[in-house]
Amino acid sequence: MNVLQALNGSLHACMAESEQVYFLGEDILEPYGGAFKVAQGLSTTYPGRVITTPVSEAGIVGLGVGMALRGLKAVVEIMFGDFIALAADQIINHAAKLRWVSGEKVRVPLVIRTPMGGGRGYGPTHSQTLEKHFLGVPGLRVLAVTALDDPGGVLKSAILEDDDPVLFIEHKLLYAKPVISLVESSEFSLQRSGERYPVYHLTIAGSPPPMLTITAYGYMAELARQAVQRLAFEHEIFADLVIPTQLSPFSLDPLLESLAKTGRLLTLEEGSHTHGWGAEVLAHAVETHGPRLQAKRLAARDMPIPASGPLEKSVIPDVEGVIRAAREMIS
Amino acid sequence: MNVLQALNGSLHACMAESEQVYFLGEDILEPYGGAFKVAQGLSTTYPGRVITTPVSEAGIVGLGVGMALRGLKAVVEIMFGDFIALAADQIINHAAKLRWVSGEKVRVPLVIRTPMGGGRGYGPTHSQTLEKHFLGVPGLRVLAVTALDDPGGVLKSAILEDDDPVLFIEHKLLYAKPVISLVESSEFSLQRSGERYPVYHLTIAGSPPPMLTITAYGYMAELARQAVQRLAFEHEIFADLVIPTQLSPFSLDPLLESLAKTGRLLTLEEGSHTHGWGAEVLAHAVETHGPRLQAKRLAARDMPIPASGPLEKSVIPDVEGVIRAAREMIS
Amino acid sequence: MTVRPSPDDVELYRQMLRIRRFEEKVLSSFSSGIFYGTTHTYIGQEADAVGVLACREEGDIVVSNHRCHGHFLAYGGSMHALAAELMGRATGVTGGRGGSQHVQWEDFYANGILGGTIPLAVGMALAEKVQHSRRIVFAFMGDGTLGEGVVYESLNMASLWSVPILFVLENNRYAQTTPVQLHLAGEIADRFEAFSIPVAEADTVDVIEIHALANKSAASVRAGEGPRALVLHTYRYGPHSKGDDTRDPEEILRYKKRDPLPLQGDRLDPDLRQRVEKEVEAEVAEAFQRAQDDPLADPASLTSPLDIAP
Amino acid sequence: MTVRPSPDDVELYRQMLRIRRFEEKVLSSFSSGIFYGTTHTYIGQEADAVGVLACREEGDIVVSNHRCHGHFLAYGGSMHALAAELMGRATGVTGGRGGSQHVQWEDFYANGILGGTIPLAVGMALAEKVQHSRRIVFAFMGDGTLGEGVVYESLNMASLWSVPILFVLENNRYAQTTPVQLHLAGEIADRFEAFSIPVAEADTVDVIEIHALANKSAASVRAGEGPRALVLHTYRYGPHSKGDDTRDPEEILRYKKRDPLPLQGDRLDPDLRQRVEKEVEAEVAEAFQRAQDDPLADPASLTSPLDIAP
Ligand SMILES: Cc1ncc(C[n+]2csc(CCOP(=O)(O)OP(=O)(O)O)c2C)c(N)n1
Ligand SMILES: Cc1ncc(C[n+]2csc(CCOP(=O)(O)OP(=O)(O)O)c2C)c(N)n1
Numbered sequence A, B: 001m002n003v004l005q006a007l008n009g010s011l012h013a014c015m016a017e018s019e020q021v022y023f024l025g026e027d028i029l030e031p032y033g034g035a036f037k038v039a040q041g042l043s044t045t046y047p048g049r050v051i052t053t054p055v056s057e058a059g060i061v062g063l064g065v066g067m068a069l070r071g072l073k074a075v076v077e078i079m080f081g082d083f084i085a086l087a088a089d090q091i092i093n094h095a096a097k098l099r100w101v102s103g104e105k106v107r108v109p110l111v112i113r114t115p116m117g118g119g120r121g122y123g124p125t126h127s128q129t130l131e132k133h134f135l136g137v138p139g140l141r142v143l144a145v146t147a148l149d150d151p152g153g154v155l156k157s158a159i160l161e162d163d164d165p166v167l168f169i170e171h172k173l174l175y176a177k178p179v180i181s182l183v184e185s186s187e188f189s190l191q192r193s194g195e196r197y198p199v200y201h202l203t204i205a206g207s208p209p210p211m212l213t214i215t216a217y218g219y220m221a222e223l224a225r226q227a228v229q230r231l232a233f234e235h236e237i238f239a240d241l242v243i244p245t246q247l248s249p250f251s252l253d254p255l256l257e258s259l260a261k262t263g264r265l266l267t268l269e270e271g272s273h274t275h276g277w278g279a280e281v282l283a284h285a286v287e288t289h290g291p292r293l294q295a296k297r298l299a300a301r302d303m304p305i306p307a308s309g310p311l312e313k314s315v316i317p318d319v320e321g322v323i324r325a326a327r328e329m330i331s
Numbered sequence C, D: 001m002t003v004r005p006s007p008d009d010v011e012l013y014r015q016m017l018r019i020r021r022f023e024e025k026v027l028s029s030f031s032s033g034i035f036y037g038t039t040h041t042y043i044g045q046e047a048d049a050v051g052v053l054a055c056r057e058e059g060d061i062v063v064s065n066h067r068c069h070g071h072f073l074a075y076g077g078s079m080h081a082l083a084a085e086l087m088g089r090a091t092g093v094t095g096g097r098g099g100s101q102h103v104q105w106e107d108f109y110a111n112g113i114l115g116g117t118i119p120l121a122v123g124m125a126l127a128e129k130v131q132h133s134r135r136i137v138f139a140f141m142g143d144g145t146l147g148e149g150v151v152y153e154s155l156n157m158a159s160l161w162s163v164p165i166l167f168v169l170e171n172n173r174y175a176q177t178t179p180v181q182l183h184l185a186g187e188i189a190d191r192f193e194a195f196s197i198p199v200a201e202a203d204t205v206d207v208i209e210i211h212a213l214a215n216k217s218a219a220s221v222r223a224g225e226g227p228r229a230l231v232l233h234t235y236r237y238g239p240h241s242k243g244d245d246t247r248d249p250e251e252i253l254r255y256k257k258r259d260p261l262p263l264q265g266d267r268l269d270p271d272l273r274q275r276v277e278k279e280v281e282a283e284v285a286e287a288f289q290r291a292q293d294d295p296l297a298d299p300a301s302l303t304s305p306l307d308i309a310p
């Protein structure tokens, strides 16, 4: 099963389990099933609850908020994450605020799903990783799914169990990746924290104490995992990899536990470098871990994502870059 | 002269100096001159170049981009900073990208001015400090004016000398503050870096070596200045205060110089705490300053800004909080 | 919440007068410093809220905007809770969180972002439709709000999916200080009709006329005929918010000559009218006094907007 | 850039054929892996771009969208540079930065955010108006783009300030896979007329008819009469982008019967037509070959989007 199938299966399961679930988005009807096919099969199975919409990102997020306010569980697909800026006001000033401003009288069980990321040559308005601009919005939860464990389960929790608005980040390159179960690999061990949106902790099976803590989310967690393996087997550098599912509100205790052992922190993200997710990780680490922290961020260069392959590759971080950075930190 | 007069005078000077300058915004005509009066007198003096607009934040930013592309210098006023989210797509995907995507063939000399901040009981959609969500957008410059030195000059540079898009942050409570010139005070010394958008470095005149580096921008720089004075005179704690004018792209060398002396960093901002400006400051500091950094952030609590006075006061940082935090760090 | 009986002349007058006196008191008290923030008063427009919301049935939803006091009172919201909200008291509608523009109570929702509430309103109507509730949504907005793009995205979807919503466009001829001819091209009704939403339009302050028109539109909406728009041309007598009125005083005077209050008041028996006026004055005085005696909102009441790690 | 002389039948045919052959080549080459990203071809809609842009005068501005190849070629953009852009070559229109949807050259601007370019187009028109340049703006958009709110904000301002812009609405009856009746309520022309923007409308693939209509509208715009809209009902023959076509094959066939190319081609002398066809085929082949021989874009060419500390 790949991530696409897991997410699609989860949507089917949610709609089967609760008649309150409504799904809105552009071009989501059969036989198309959405630009990335995550909605495949939904409109034929649940015709009354799958609504294909005009090209109106702000409007459909706002409609989702309204539906959520009135007893439904709304799932809105934004075709490309790059278009989420069009809905920024609806997210920041409506979805995220209503519960709090009402004095806890209303809830907004809304999930906004959207694919981010580059690697496919789609160019500057179809390849971005914009979630960094939506981190730290009071009242908004931002989740990023990975290929680990149970991506469909995370989506299901967000839809059925969470009564607050969720921005649910998928990555285009993740869809085709096989889901990696907790027990599957003999090369590494993978632990999951107890929260609804777990933090994963990956170590190389049977390795010496870790020398470095790496943290990454989403598709970058995949690259980090590859880097951790190669660092161990090719360079004898042993790293802990900590992978959050929830980016905002910020909550990353397992990271601090690992840092207490390693004192070295490397963050990896596909969003552009400055004022990104990694900034909060480092800031949080230096505040709570205290002095004697060695830290570094890897991220996309601070520029738009170019369309041409060689250009795009030079802007987005890769496995080699992680290995290089880790080696520099250890040496 | 207060900050409002300085900014208003600067707009007059810009429009006098260049016929290319056009000013757009909601309710900016005489005798109203904009909700905060920054545009006072402009429409009668330059009637053809001051355009009052419909209530269309995305549209007017987009129009400004178009005008800037075609040889004009567009200044767009967004009445409250809270409404900037409506223009997020225009800022991120158009204004900030055009120069780069065109392969450096076009430029976008656009200034978007907007007042942020609380303290006036305007409630959750009229009191926010949202610039944190626009930091780290490749191709966008974010400036925050203070009461120090020459706020009008900063605005003038942004309008007349800068050919890239600028998001220019004002703070509602700053308007009525008197401008503090570089040489005016005998209590502290104020130095300015050489960049077009200077970083200020404030120390208490004749004080012993600094024990702590505080950094803040905008209106919070005023609070920090008061805190630095009281820390010196009431608590014998001597702090450097570093105040950037440019928030993004991030550029804060004087901070590192001060940190080399103090090893202690305290950031102060009015935006909500997590994933704020301070996160980048701490991350940058830990990356470049290296181990042995003690750091802490002060910011608004991670919630919307309430309307009621006592509630609002409890959410936004104040001078007492800065003093408390500084004392804790030193003890 | 109870359904108001089919309104009689007295009730219509009383509701308008409650708004009028409340708002007058708000404006006149502002300088005394008892309020936080700012306000946008509804004086002059009372016939809109009262005439329209007299069509409301149990459970119907009202979506309002920055100028929400009149809508809220006509909806049946507590005058005391509204006064307390403006004064930042713990007993305010949202306990002092939202203030004047962000009033949420039962099925009433207001917000200070112009136009931002309109897709929410359409979403709520869609939710009620698919849940077969027979509830309808009343969505108020001003002429200036037609500047916001998301309004059109919402009109399109409301029409496409035939949701039960009545858009109430109050054209008070100004967006803040900007006269409608400087901010709006073409005719207001066309903005709705371009999305196949039928429009009823009136230039009147007669609450009975407005009520009759609204009743017809609301009935169509309730019958499942899809969205309708009501374009009401009106005028506000007070400033946009607290201060600055840049309008021509003569123009204001001209519109004051067609004041909705005396128009309706004159229809009442003079004794009855006097009694209503006394009752309303007492109600307002008591609401403000009680609010002022209430404790200020306590910072300890503030909750986190989200569970961090659920 | 030179002004094209008043177009004759041959020239109109040649321009349409250049687009057709270019796009066919793009579609057929995709699977060979020479391109990065995706593409949206203009096959079937050629008469719009060619008929409209034949009205262009020196310095006029063209604002385009995701489906920009046809507009770009009709504007006079280099076929080689466009092919090179799709292939990520250093010699591409933007040196490989923008790719298929983000083509910027001289006074031509395209972007992949639907509707986001429309306020820019109005701002450009306003700039040209206040600078008395006599330039006008041609702004292309699709039926689906009428879903975006910022379009209406822009129409309102274009009309209020009477800017020199011609909106060209290409209704190819689909937004990606969504038929127009599922995404658009009411009539397209009403969407412009609601803002007092006069509309000319045609359901035709005849480039001469389109050109005549566009000429009239463009002349009004150029004469300072304010914005105009041209609603062109058309059809695309290819898929929305590369793959998946979910439309009824019979419907596609039906529209293929009124293909703009043979309609215009049949008006030419057969020998001349053959010569043009040969020339265009050679042009396309050469453009692609040259592009493929060009060096890939070099990462060293990437600049920072802003000076950090100016
Ligand atoms: C998105 C947004 N932009 C601007 C404002 C500032 N503002 C508050 S009221 C107002 C005018 C509104 O005019 P209209 O819709 O006609 O309502 P009225 O005040 O006349 O009742 C403006 C511009 C706002 N609250 N929200
Ligand atoms: C803001 C935004 N939303 C969605 C998309 C994805 N998208 C690309 S083309 C398209 C359909 C556009 O339809 P239309 O405007 O009719 O143009 P056509 O493709 O038919 O030429 C969609 C939804 C986009 N590019 N930008």
Ligand SMILES: [Mg+2]
Binding pocket: C142, C143, C144, C170, C171, C172, C173, C174, C175, C176
């Ligand atoms: Mg109005």
Ligand SMILES: [Mg+2]
Binding pocket: D142, D143, D144, D170, D171, D172, D173, D174, D175, D176
């Ligand atoms: Mg189309």
